[in-house]
Amino acid sequence: MAINSHKAPQREAARGGLNHDEFWERRQIVAADLANRKLDAFLVSFSANLRYLSGFTGSNGSLLVLPGRAIFFTDPRYQIQAGQEVSCQVKIAKGPLVEDIAAAIARLRLRRIGYEPARMTCDWLDSLRSKIPARASLEPVNGWIEQLRMIKSPQELERIRRSVETNSRAFEQAVKRMRAGATEKDLAAELEYRMRRLGAEKPAFETIVASGERSALPHAQPTVASLKPGGLVVVDMGAFQDGYASDMTRMLFLGSPGPKVRRTYRAVLEAQAAAIQAVRPGVSTAHVDRQARKVLDSFGLEKAFVHSTGHGLGLEIHEPPRIGKKDKGRLETGMAITIEPGVYLEGFGGIRIEDTVVVTANGCEILTPTSKDLRLV
């Protein structure tokens, strides 16, 4: 447990997580910026942003952030849970939440209400628009909470660290149990089972296990193909633990690898090391991406690297910043990102190596403890 239990009130320690002060502080930051954005309120309905600002872990809720207060809306299924998780005013809607949200907008005489256009359906927006008073307008605001979420608090980093540890332990346990004749699906199921046994809520994404030539598909789904001697196996896995994601890719090889596998593996490993070496506050994400590409270029493999070098992670498995060729952002202390160059060669296979790292004042810390040697099984 990372929470200092003698300092945290019993009730909150029992919930095993961030205390209400942190959610309250985050809402204060949003509320303090409303006037700058010429908004009277901001309406949050996207689950990761909702959790970030309220602590709510259920599937149906909305939060209206106003100066000095916030109202959380949910349905009767979550009455007890919202009471336990959410520290601001909770309104339990009898029907669709949109009715109660519109009623609050009318009652509080709100004029300009920001919403998250990338995170809601057209239907929902139309419905809300049809119910609010004519004087009120809904204003699209993109990526506001996602921007705040990029820099992780020490408590959030602790959760990511635990998620990473669970993920790596699950990998070790599952690989150790792997037997000849096991299929990609067997290994994926074992990885996910182990992850849950070790404390994860669920996988952070569909676990990728792809063997032989199929390893050249960056987002392959596990099949009933058995893992065959003489073949590469890519394992890309992540856990959600206490709401926070981890992400790791490691390569297995069944048998003894030939020179092409060894050389390609070395190229990706060196590319990954070069990118990690470049990670520090102030550096552009495009620069980090370029370091990986330069190494692969020196091996004649740059064209086989078909995705970006990495991505942020936290309450979502993919969140800003993106670490890609065309990205404009700069790294800042407290960002949690992945570094995952890969090469994909049709008819041969694919090799990717991925760690979760945190940007620190002097560079970065690699959280993933798993060895990066090509794992021979």
Ligand code: ZN
């Ligand atoms: Zn991954």
Ligand code: ZN
């Ligand atoms: Zn990733």
